[in-house]
Amino acid sequence: MTDIKERGLEQELTFQASRSGGAGGQNVNKVSSKIELRFHVANSALLTDEEKALVLEKLTNRINSEGYLQVVSQTERGQLQNKEQSIARFYELLRQALTRQKKRKATKPTHASVKQRLESKKKQAQKKMNRGFRGES
16 A cells, blocks of 8 residues: 555545634634535545545544545634644544554463463452351251
8 A cells, every 4th residue: 555645635635614613712703714624535536446445434434425524623723724634634544544454363361361360260259158157057
C-alpha cells in the first residue's frame, strides 16, 4: 500500500464552513470557523475497489446515507486551523481503515500462571470450608 497522502485525495474533498460553538466569545457569533470535511467514498477515483470496500466496512458509522465520509472540526478559533485539523483526522481515519489487522496467534497459558490459578482456587475453597458450623455427630 502506497502512502495515502501522496495520492492527492485533497482534490476529492469538499469543505463547508459554518458557525460553531465553543471558545471565541462574541467572535463565535460572527465568524464561520467550524469546518465539515466531506469525502464521497464510492465516487473516489484515487481509491481501489478493495480500499473502498475496506473504508465502507470499517468506517460505516462515519458515512452518511448519501455515501459521504464526514469529519467535523470546531475546536480551534480559526477556520484554517480547523481545516488542517479535519484533513489530518481524515488521513488518520483512512490509515486506520486501510491497515490490516495482524492475525492473533493462539498461545497456551504459562506453567506458572496455571499453578497460580490453581493455588488461588485451593485458598478460596479452604476459606469457604472453614466457614459455618460443623457440629459433632
